[in-house]
Amino acid sequence: MNAVGAPPQPFDADTNPLTADQRLYRVHNNTRTVGEFNPGFGSRTRFAFFGRPAVPVLYAADTEEAALAESLLHDIPVGGGILPYAAYANKVMGKIEVTRNLKLANLRGLGLRRLGVEARHVTDTEADEYPRTVLWAEVAHAAGLDGLAWTSRKCNDTRAVVLFGDRCSNALRQDSSFGRIFQSGPGLDWLIETCGPLHVDVLPPAPR
Template sequence: MPNYRPPDTMTGTPAKVTLERGTVVHRVHSSRRDPAGFNPRPSHCLYGGGRFDGTSCDPYGYLYVGLSPAAAVCETLLRSLPFDPAGGPRLLPRVSVEGRRLSTLRLATDVTVVSLMSAQDLAAVHQDSWLVQTEAIDYAYTRDWAHWIRGHTDPWAQGFVWSSKREPGDRTVLLFGDRCPKGAVEAVEGDAVDFGTTDGEAWLNSVLQPYHARLAPTP
């Protein structure tokens, strides 16, 4: 599937989903970054970057959130974290959470996104589950597909929603900074969890425990 290039035209009808004003979402991010701020830095077209980031080929700010704290934590921190063959918990390196926190955000306006939830939704954009399930080795291709879908849903699509790869029972959302109005996402004051604190570490371990994972012990 990575070697399948997007067609010249879109013959399907992308599914629309409206995330209503007041919807609460969650984000794991650097403590130095505005909790509700879109990432303005384009990823490289070929190397590094996330699944649907903007690039120099299609520059746009982007904001990834989960519809639950668990989805945000799993998508950000449990990527490719292997299970222990001996049966012990997966150990999350402490460097993964240094200077990071979880923030609770709220949509300040209705947002319309392309649904990539079902096989029918994906087929409508000429794709299958590869688009939302493949690992980072293929992200240059998924970014190219994201740009193609954006181009064929301009101007109405303000992002994507899909089933979280690491928590399939929940959803992940990407919002486009160039199509969301200013102030579309706002931070919920007082609900941030700083992973560098004792309480934050305990909270994080409580979220990781059902996924058979925990922070690695302090050296």
């Protein structure tokens, strides 16, 4: 077990910028818009939730595949498995455009070394460490940063980010040129085709 240590104080993090006009992909519930932050619903995640009231967060990634890996495929073993219809029926993928420059704590590459840790101590941990990894988000927020950036654990050639809603809610807008509805049609076709080589069987809806 790789114990997660407390974040350093002061939190002298290197920054990984998100620049205006950059696009990010997000898988989210179809009851939310693509740029809507989670105000604190659901179970704890790697970097949420913290604060009273809870600081809203939004997870996204640089590519469609990483957004999928960090959401619908997050809990499926690397050897493969089944993605049931109920897991994706109410999920969609959208694209977000960043409208102003944002500063994220850099938890990638030498950014980790600067903070005296390795990925296995913060960004590459199991879910039982989330009560400790969330402290890193809380400290980054207290340091005035807009979120955190790290190498996706589930798609480790791509950046994943978490953004803080009280800092970034006015810095995002929907890119209406892109969208996937996984329930049926081309979105479901893409999901099946993408998951097939990963040994993940996407179960279709039951026939009526």
